[in-house]
Amino acid sequence: MFQPSSWRADFPAIATLQRQHQTYLDSAATTQKPQALLDALSHYYVHGAANVHRAQHLPGALATQAFEASRDKVGTWLNAGAGSQIVFTHGATSALNLLAYGLEHRFEAGEEIAVSALEHHANLLPWQQLARRRGLKLVILPLADNGQIDLDAALQLIGPRTRVLAVSQLSNVLGTWQPLQPLLNHARAQGAITVVDGAQGIVHGRHDVSQLGCDFYVFSSHKLYGPDGLGVLYGRNDALAKLRHWQFGGEMVQLAGYQDSSFRPAPLGFEAGTPPIASVIGLGATLDYLASLDATAVAEHEAALHRHLLRGLNDREGVRILGAPQAALASFVVEGVHNADLSHLLTEQGIAVRAGHHCAMPLVNSLGLDGAIRVSLALYNDSDDLQRFFNALDQALELLR
Amino acid sequence: MSLPPDAREALDSFAAAAGWEQRARLLMQWGERLAPLTDEEKSDDNRVHGCESQVWLVARQDDGHWRFAAASDARLIRGLLALLLVRVEGLSSAELRQLDLPGWFRQLGLDRQLSPSRSNGLNAVLQRMAQLASGA
Numbered sequence: 001m002f003q004p005s006s007w008r009a010d011f012p013a014i015a016t017l018q019r020q021h022q023t024y025l026d027s028a029a030t031t032q033k034p035q036a037l038l039d040a041l042s043h044y045y046v047h048g049a050a051n052v053h054r055a056q057h058l059p060g061a062l063a064t065q066a067f068e069a070s071r072d073k074v075g076t077w078l079n080a081g082a083g084s085q086i087v088f089t090h091g092a093t094s095a096l097n098l099l100a101y102g103l104e105h106r107f108e109a110g111e112e113i114a115v116s117a118l119e120h121h122a123n124l125l126p127w128q129q130l131a132r133r134r135g136l137k138l139v140i141l142p143l144a145d146n147g148q149i150d151l152d153a154a155l156q157l158i159g160p161r162t163r164v165l166a167v168s169q170l171s172n173v174l175g176t177w178q179p180l181q182p183l184l185n186h187a188r189a190q191g192a193i194t195v196v197d198g199a200q201g202i203v204h205g206r207h208d209v210s211q212l213g214c215d216f217y218v219f220s221s222h223k224l225y226g227p228d229g230l231g232v233l234y235g236r237n238d239a240l241a242k243l244r245h246w247q248f249g250g251e252m253v254q255l256a257g258y259q260d261s262s263f264r265p266a267p268l269g270f271e272a273g274t275p276p277i278a279s280v281i282g283l284g285a286t287l288d289y290l291a292s293l294d295a296t297a298v299a300e301h302e303a304a305l306h307r308h309l310l311r312g313l314n315d316r317e318g319v320r321i322l323g324a325p326q327a328a329l330a331s332f333v334v335e336g337v338h339n340a341d342l343s344h345l346l347t348e349q350g351i352a353v354r355a356g357h358h359c360a361m362p363l364v365n366s367l368g369l370d371g372a373i374r375v376s377l378a379l380y381n382d383s384d385d386l387q388r389f390f391n392a393l394d395q396a397l398e399l400l401r
Numbered sequence: 402m403s404l405p406p407d408a409r410e411a412l413d414s415f416a417a418a419a420g421w422e423q424r425a426r427l428l429m430q431w432g433e434r435l436a437p438l439t440d441e442e443k444s445d446d447n448r449v450h451g452c453e454s455q456v457w458l459v460a461r462q463d464d465g466h467w468r469f470a471a472a473s474d475a476r477l478i479r480g481l482l483a484l485l486l487v488r489v490e491g492l493s494s495a496e497l498r499q500l501d502l503p504g505w506f507r508q509l510g511l512d513r514q515l516s517p518s519r520s521n522g523l524n525a526v527l528q529r530m531a532q533l534a535s536g537a
């Protein structure tokens with residue numbers, strides 16, 4: 001039965017891609033953008049660009065107002081109150097690097113940082129390199145077969161020496177929700193700083209950072225139907241106060257002298273240089289758009305498509321799904337077929353999926369693989385997209401076997 | 402420059418191929434023609450990195466003429482490698498330097514395999530060849 005997406009027409013690129021015979025199933029990498037965002041970008045540039053927080057003139061005042069309104073919208077979206085706990089960065093990656101550098105001064109050799117075995121490189125390498133700089137031990141929380149962090153093992157491994165727990169909310173390879181609440185509660189009780197990589201989780205459902213009780217929550221605008229070059233770092237007020245300034249320049253400084261300077265507190269103190277103003281304003285428009293949707297209908301649509309995806313993959317002989325995906329995506333390999341061959345033939349047929357290690361090389365290798373194909377969904381996908389994918393998969397496998 | 406006979410054959414068959422399926426079949430057939438490498442030849446030194454699949458390129462010079470062998474664990478890449486080798490086999494360094502290899506794949510209708518977003522390894526192999534030809 002055909003399952004349409006009520007929101008497909010809100011994303012003009014989908015129709016363009018379809019005219020080029022492209023079926024976009026790579027939204028976990030980046031998403032297409034709603035018309036509301038395109039309108040906001042064009043409105044900002046057409047009405048006059050200006051730098052924020054600096055100029056007294058009218059365009060500057062308007063840009064700053066729109067910019068700060070977006071900060072509040074992000075705060076509201078995360079239920080983090082107004083914007084004072086929201087720092088804009090250039091992406092999830094730069095937010096995580098900010099944390100690894102900003103927290104560095106608090107750690108001593110021999111202390112521990114815990115991350116899970118499924119982390120994206122963005123939430124692994126900043127901590128790994130911090131551990132190497134400071135002589136810390138990086139503790140890897142193992143996974144259960146279903147692709148979730150093994151909670152019993154993790155609770156054993158997170159102890160009084162653990163200074164940071166940094167984990168993903170939703171795996172970008174396995175599509176599994178992680179047992180955040182017990183992990184965060186336990187880590188906090190041990191006195192650890194908690195960091196949630198929400199890069200994938202933020203895109204599916206609304207998440208309440210106050211309820212989660214994490215110290216920091218990180219995501220990228222471009223995966224949430226927003227503009228690229230923009231990331232968000234939520235930090236609880238007391239957690240933000242623990243950070244040392246890490247990038248220096250305009251905007252973040254209070255008083256500057258030739259030999260000495262003083263810096264602003266968060267959020268502006270962590271936004272050195274001119275921020276991506278249009279992108280920030282655009283993210284605000286995207287959030288307005290998303291907030292106007294029927295959240296239950298979106299969730300049901302995505303869940304039904306995801307079930308369809310899993311059913312179709314499971315129905316096909318030799319297909320092995322990685323873990324037990326719960327949302328958004330599924331990664332798979334096919335027995336006796338090389339991923340590179342399969343992705344080549346899917347590409348030939350206009351199916352935009354991702355092949356490779358998905359920036360989680362240690363995870364993919366630990367599964368005994370050197371790559372996998374990932375199909376990822378967004379609210380604009382419909383069941384025809386999946387049908388085209390399955391037809392292409394069947395054709396490809398027929399040729400290859 | 403006149404084409405070697407195998408290259409001419411490749412060009413003719415790909416020119417006649419209609420659609421992606423036929424091109425894929427041809428690629429796989431060409432891939433079968435690659436002589437297998439020995440385990441010693443599949444050394445780390447011969448491994449070409451930057452590929453989704455494992456790719457090896459073995460090169461030696463025989464009287465000023467390049468002799469290449471290549472292998473991959475992915476079938477369509479094997480085909481691309483075979484099409485590359487038929488074009489460069491026996492060339493001198495000077496000839497290799499002058500050869501427009503992206504142009505060769507364009508003639509075959511396979512230039513999309515060279516787009517920078519592709520990590521199939523063909524680009525990395527072409528770079529390795531260019532290094533060899535320049536004596537680096």
Ligand SMILES: Cc1ncc(COP(=O)(O)O)c(C=O)c1O
Pocket residue numbers: 028029091092093094120122123168170171172197199200220359
């Ligand atoms: C789970 C996860 N974390 C972090 C990132 C990094 O995001 P970005 O490249 O936008 O900084 C990604 C993006 O692929 C991701 O999936």
